[in-house]
Amino acid sequence: MEKESQAFEKLYPQEFLQRFLAKGLRPDGRGLTSARDVTVHVSPISGSPGSAIAKVGNTTVVTSAEVSLLDLGGDEGDDDEGRVSHALDVGPLGATHNDGSVAKTRQQVASVSGRVQGVLSRCVDLRSLKLEGEGGKAWLVGLKSVCLSLDGGLFDAALASCVAALSSLRLPGEVREVVGGGEGRESSEAVVAMEEDRAPSRPVDFLLIPAATAVSIHGDRLLADPTAFEEALAGAEVSAAWGWAPSGGGGDPELVSLEVRSEGHGRATVDADVVHRCLAVSRRRSEARWKGRCLGGAERA
Amino acid sequence: MEVDEACERAGGRDYLELRASRCEVGIAGCGSGKVEGSVRLSSGRTAVAVEVKGPESSPSGAPTKPTAGRDGLLVTVRSIVRPISGLAGEREQDLESKVVSFVEGILDPSCPPRTTVTVVVQILSEDGSLLATILNATAVALVEAGVPLFGSPVAVSIAVADSGTPRVRLDPDLREESTCELVGTYAYLFVTEGDQTGASVVQASSMGRSSAETAMLALATAEKAAEAVFHSRRGGEE
Numbered sequence A: 001m002e003k004e005s006q007a008f009e010k011l012y013p014q015e016f017l018q019r020f021l022a023k024g025l026r027p028d029g030r031g032l033t034s035a036r037d038v039t040v041h042v043s044p045i046s047g048s049p050g051s052a053i054a055k056v057g058n059t060t061v062v063t064s065a066e067v068s069l070l071d072l073g074g075d076e077g078d079d080d081e082g083r084v085s086h087a088l089d090v091g092p093l094g095a096t097h098n099d100g101s102v103a104k105t106r107q108q109v110a111s112v113s114g115r116v117q118g119v120l121s122r123c124v125d126l127r128s129l130k131l132e133g134e135g136g137k138a139w140l141v142g143l144k145s146v147c148l149s150l151d152g153g154l155f156d157a158a159l160a161s162c163v164a165a166l167s168s169l170r171l172p173g174e175v176r177e178v179v180g181g182g183e184g185r186e187s188s189e190a191v192v193a194m195e196e197d198r199a200p201s202r203p204v205d206f207l208l209i210p211a212a213t214a215v216s217i218h219g220d221r222l223l224a225d226p227t228a229f230e231e232a233l234a235g236a237e238v239s240a241a242w243g244w245a246p247s248g249g250g251g252d253p254e255l256v257s258l259e260v261r262s263e264g265h266g267r268a269t270v271d272a273d274v275v276h277r278c279l280a281v282s283r284r285r286s287e288a289r290w291k292g293r294c295l296g297g298a299e300r301a
Numbered sequence B: 001m002e003v004d005e006a007c008e009r010a011g012g013r014d015y016l017e018l019r020a021s022r023c024e025v026g027i028a029g030c031g032s033g034k035v036e037g038s039v040r041l042s043s044g045r046t047a048v049a050v051e052v053k054g055p056e057s058s059p060s061g062a063p064t065k066p067t068a069g070r071d072g073l074l075v076t077v078r079s080i081v082r083p084i085s086g087l088a089g090e091r092e093q094d095l096e097s098k099v100v101s102f103v104e105g106i107l108d109p110s111c112p113p114r115t116t117v118t119v120v121v122q123i124l125s126e127d128g129s130l131l132a133t134i135l136n137a138t139a140v141a142l143v144e145a146g147v148p149l150f151g152s153p154v155a156v157s158i159a160v161a162d163s164g165t166p167r168v169r170l171d172p173d174l175r176e177e178s179t180c181e182l183v184g185t186y187a188y189l190f191v192t193e194g195d196q197t198g199a200s201v202v203q204a205s206s207m208g209r210s211s212a213e214t215a216m217l218a219l220a221t222a223e224k225a226a227e228a229v230f231h232s233r234r235g236g237e238e
Helices: A001-012 A013-022 A107-123 A155-166 A228-233 A273-294 A294-298 B090-106 B132-144 B172-178 B212-237
Strands: A038-042 A050-056 A059-071 A082-087 A137-149 A174-179 A186-193 A209-218 A220-224 A236-244 A254-262 B021-025 B039-045 B047-059 B076-082 B114-124 B151-159 B166-172 B184-195 B196-210
Touching: A013 A137, A013 A228, A013 B090, A038 A155, A050 B212, A059 A155, A059 A174, A059 B076, A059 B090, A082 A107, A082 A254, A082 A273, A107 A155, A107 A209, A107 A236, A107 A254, A107 B090, A107 B196, A137 A155, A137 A174, A137 B196, A155 A236, A209 A228, A220 A273, A228 A254, A254 A273, A254 B090, A254 B212, A273 B184, A273 B212, B021 B132, B039 B114, B039 B132, B047 B132, B076 B090, B090 B132, B090 B151, B090 B196, B114 B132, B132 B151, B132 B184, B151 B196, B166 B212, B196 B212
Parallel strands: A082 A137, B076 B114
Antiparallel strands: A038 A050, A050 A059, A059 A137, A174 A186, A209 A220, A209 A236, A236 A254, A254 B196, B021 B039, B039 B047, B047 B114, B151 B166, B151 B184, B184 B196
């Protein structure tokens, strides 16, 4: 019986999925608009200044954060701020197909990575990354994510692991510049001092805490947080990233990023009404994720 | 939509006015036989050149899309985006991915299966609304190449400023994009059946902090603008 159902799934995936959807269920037993839980482990990599692993179902993304100095160029303008950069690597570990082909192309991965970087650049207080004093320097926070396994929801998991990695990151309190060379030329590198008895390290300031949930559209049904199987069969997908104020206390979240993709040609007609419904579902699920996630992991050194 | 007394946009443009656009078709020349559709489109100071090849037979061993066996699109779409200078970086790869999903969303099912359509984009100059210009040029190039499309695609670019009352601007230039909070590109497909014309979203991507209502407002404005462009095109053809 088990083999027959697996064969049916391989040969007629659309019908296989429709049988579940007709009953208001999905192949993994979830309801149509329920999302998988996000599990986050903070600081699994002891050698890295900040790191986190986020698991959304079978999708696992590990992110490591590091800081380096950015030269702002000397002229102190009003919008001198630091930067957050992100790189994502899916590679062979993220393959879910028997023929070994990678589930996401290089371009799709670049698209996800660019989106994460855009969201984080707007959610992190970049002005707080600017260093006090002369010299016009700011922190460049570099995030590198690796996807260890992929089962849909790559953007959601990557964003969650980056936020957790940033929350565990500590910016060094003091920077000393080393004057190098016999000629007394100022070295362009700066030595970062992390001595315990000097200025204490500070965490990264967030303007908004982001969380995202993707919603895929199958006919006239909305599926929240689709797995790779459901993603491949979807007629369209709406992915929204929301941001909540760090002080908590409820209130409406802000929409930070929105992506709508449709397969077109009659398989899915996406209009403003559908997008509105998807946004409502995405917001509810993202709120549950944001509240459920323990940002108190920031207290762990 | 009321018009502000002091128009702050460059060139005295209205808030909901597109920049002047120029379209040249067939620039690559058919003699070489390699490029089937080529167009150079400029919107204001943003200019792109797009060449389309296909549908041509996929080389054996080309990666077939892992579609879990569905009977949807069997045409592979490849895209290359070249920057003005230097090597293509992550931003160009992101644009490639958007072009691929745009083309996949507008291809007609009558397109021969197991073929490849290649879209090559060369960015000539940039002054905001780059993705919308690329998508519009791609659509024209596909029509020029004779690739069957399901309808008429139109892409527009919207920026919403963050000062109190959301000020929605159509077709922002680079300065407006960097100062406005929400910037988005929206691509619509207009399908005419008899007398009815239906619009559906092919692709929408927006980045920037805003309330959900503002985002829906931008979406609605984009749809109206795309509809206006579509009707003006149709009016121009008759």
